Amino acid sequence: MITVDQAQTLCLAGLGILGTEDVPITQAAGRTLITPARATRPQPPFAASSMDGYAVANDAVMPATAFKVVGEAAAGHAWDGTVQTGEALRIFTGAPMPHGTDRVVIQEDVTRDGDTITLNIDLDQSRYIRPVGVDFPADFILPSPRLLTPSDIALLAAMNSATVTVSRKPRVALIATGDELVMPGGDPRPDQIIASNIFGLKALIEQHGGEANILPITADTKDALHATFTTAIEADLIVTIGGASVGDHDLVGKVAQEFGLDRAFYKIAMRPGKPLMSGTMHGKPFLGLPGNPVSAMVCGHLFLLPMLRKMSGLAQVLPTIVSATLTHDLSANGARAHYMRAQITETENGREIIAFDRQDSALLTVLSDANALIVRPIADSALKAGTLVQSIQL
């Protein structure tokens, strides 16, 4: 058995992006920017008024001074002349500042009579100008790789980038194996159960920028597995669920190797999820997840999502570790790292975390109520309530 860290390293080895595509920014949120985006002009592209008022020369501003109003500028409607001594321009928020001015006196500080304004005695001292390029300069670059957020999309729009170059989405083939499995909505025999892992994993993959294709449930025979692998090999990443133990009916490993799997490892020192394997099959990355529902989902977070992130071109691919205060005692851990299903609560004093009593890897109800996994290293000693523990948010 190897450690989780070693397994993650082996799973990620050699992975990279599968290609790029140009997408409109309306479809780019959640995608990974691969080519840096470049601005073509500064933002704002001109010195702009940030208030409604009168543009004047700052040197001329003194209480009770009068100015002649020579015109008007609004957002999208520049005034092209030059404001001379003794003159002011009516100006609105977002309008370009005209030549000859470097201050906006807000309208509340002015008395207007026809074409003449007179400044009040008490004047707001701010200039109310947004300088050229205060947000970004003309040569601004949004660097890559970058997982694009809604704020990034607004910024890209402001940069006049209508399309951006992102990595192609990894296509994942999901293979559930086992004669006991029936699809949801089906009519199971008394000795059968409903296939669940492939659906949870498909949702997880799609939430993290991949495309998932659920292949037909594959029977526990060599021929059936062979046929499924023949289809699956077209994908960018082949994921099997179940059939990965050493039992007479656990054929996935055997048939995958016959089919050309170059196995990197098999079995890791973790709970839940010991029977995990990875490798490459005819050049395609391959991940064999355990069949227990909770094990499959936890290994999805720990191994499959990092692989997807790396295939999307992201730099940080491993799960973010967050600390939280344990609200109860935990007994010592054994010879395998334990990823305990837990619930984080945000309090005024920070994150508190509680592990569920029931940690059996068959309990989807418990996983469904969990929003985090407490990470217990191998041979971790018993922990007291109040200890800061490391966890992964689900």
Place this chain on the structure above:
Amino acid sequence: MITVDQAQTLCLAGLGILGTEDVPITQAAGRTLITPARATRPQPPFAASSMDGYAVANDAVMPATAFKVVGEAAAGHAWDGTVQTGEALRIFTGAPMPHGTDRVVIQEDVTRDGDTITLNIDLDQSRYIRPVGVDFPADFILPSPRLLTPSDIALLAAMNSATVTVSRKPRVALIATGDELVMPGGDPRPDQIIASNIFGLKALIEQHGGEANILPITADTKDALHATFTTAIEADLIVTIGGASVGDHDLVGKVAQEFGLDRAFYKIAMRPGKPLMSGTMHGKPFLGLPGNPVSAMVCGHLFLLPMLRKMSGLAQVLPTIVSATLTHDLSANGARAHYMRAQITETENGREIIAFDRQDSALLTVLSDANALIVRPIADSALKAGTLVQSIQL
């Protein structure tokens, strides 16, 4: 001016779900479950072996005892007989336990010779049986409302729920107003800028379970606004951006009221985002966001997302407040609540947070680098490094 809390209450008043629809579980992640989902049988539906080994009567298990192997059961292949005294059944993980047995002796603890097994001297004392219904009973209900996660999807599949009833997605009409605006990829005049808010907001809405329709950029004229509102009123929520101040060119409020807006409030005591309005327009909720890019996005998080969540049927709709340790001093806050753009870093000791030096509401570059907002209440006193502050993650 009203407070942020008051404004949130007014924005949310009277909102509810728009209808329901049945969707396959492959499309249900991120949607809000509205009708509780019901299981039709327990999981597991039968007592199942959790290991490969031999099913026997626990009473008969003693070191060095011999049993006759009378058959075999595998996952999906029950053995229908009854195991008698002195008999054992070869059994594999996931297979139903046969009548007459209540323990699995793992294959590592057995020596097999033809049809006879002999137990070893040292025996693992676990019974290795997953009882009927240990995950959930036959009458299990997944309660609603519930924002469905990938783990929930796996659970729903295990419950044999092929489809679920979720709330219909709210359709949001996004209206950017202003003669200065040009669409991304366009050719702006020197006094124009690129429309950015609608793109950031569209991404935000779609990330949170809504559908966003960007309407054509609307000029600063009554006729243009009137025409746009005529189209927008078909949506479930009408959102304008910009034009909400009191200037001569800020027509949105005036024309909206002519068009039938029943305004609930206008102006809130917050930075960024003072000129915010909400109300109802011919029975449809209406939100008028400020035109400054950062103000629009921050108000999107504080007001628009809660409205979307309520229209999706969720119970908790306001942003989650998380505490974080300030890494530097902050000066006192003034008469408006301040939502400071900030960066949270996860450390071994918890969340640390740093506010950006530049807090101008025109700076999309700063917002884009922020992953949180520090919440400064009205008249908040100066804060020292090391203080725990409240924040909202972006």
